[in-house]
Amino acid sequence: MKILVIEDEPKIASAIKKGLEIKGYVVDSVLDSDTGYSYAIDPTYDLIVLDRMLPGKYDGIALCKNLRDENVKTPIIMLTARGTIGDKVEGLNSGADDYLVKPFSFEELYARVRALLRRPKNTVGNVIKIADLTLNPISYQVTRDNQTINLTNKEFALLEYMMHHPNQVLTKDMIISHVWNEESDILVNTIEVYIGYLRNKIDRPFPELANLIETKRGFGYVLRSDN
Numbered sequence: 001m002k003i004l005v006i007e008d009e010p011k012i013a014s015a016i017k018k019g020l021e022i023k024g025y026v027v028d029s030v031l032d033s034d035t036g037y038s039y040a041i042d043p044t045y046d047l048i049v050l051d052r053m054l055p056g057k058y059d060g061i062a063l064c065k066n067l068r069d070e071n072v073k074t075p076i077i078m079l080t081a082r083g084t085i086g087d088k089v090e091g092l093n094s095g096a097d098d099y100l101v102k103p104f105s106f107e108e109l110y111a112r113v114r115a116l117l118r119r120p121k122n123t124v125g126n127v128i129k130i131a132d133l134t135l136n137p138i139s140y141q142v143t144r145d146n147q148t149i150n151l152t153n154k155e156f157a158l159l160e161y162m163m164h165h166p167n168q169v170l171t172k173d174m175i176i177s178h179v180w181n182e183e184s185d186i187l188v189n190t191i192e193v194y195i196g197y198l199r200n201k202i203d204r205p206f207p208e209l210a211n212l213i214e215t216k217r218g219f220g221y222v223l224r225s226d227n
Contacts, residue, residue, distance in 0.1 A: 006036035
């Protein structure tokens with residue numbers, strides 16, 4: 001999953017970015033509202049963490065309003081040192097989905113991130129289920145046919161992205177955008193390698209079950225839920 005952090009205090013921005021990356025997210029971070037707006041209109045982000053007080057053309061309230069006016073539906077958590085009821089109401093009325101007052105613990109931010117991320121219809125509690133494959137994004141446990149599957153962090157992130165978009169063709173560019181951050185120098189062949197890693201762990205060990213990962217040559221990959 002891919003998150004954008006718009007926060008002008010470098011130490012706070014860096015701490016949020018590092019914390020979320022440890023949790024397995026792809027995170028981009030910018031320090032001003034002008035750059036933030038140019039990033040935030042990108043539909044590949046799954047969530048935005050937005051500071052209320054920002055340098056640039058917009059403050060957080062105006063930036064949030066403009067994004068909603070542009071029909072950007074990405075969930076937004078607004079961060080601020082201003083915690084009165086009126087401030088919270090103004091932030092929520094601007095289009096933010098949640099409002100977190102500084103100082104805050106990373107654990108609370110992380111809990112709110114998890115709560116706001118769009119979940120597919122095939123989610124029960126914390127567990128995402130596709131056919132006989134399950135993934136728990138909190139415990140990082142993956143099973144198929146009741147057998148535990150051990151994945152690396154990047155394999156887990158790739159599988160989670162695919163399980164959030166079952167039966168959809170995911171191009172290599174889409175996968176790179178969601179599973180690797182913008183600083184990464186990723187070749188398209190890398191995606192083929194990681195798809196191969198996943199196949200070796202969730203398809204090939206289960207020859208009696210239908211293959212879940214399908215290649216659409218010239219287009220991308222599909223995780224099938226209807227096999």
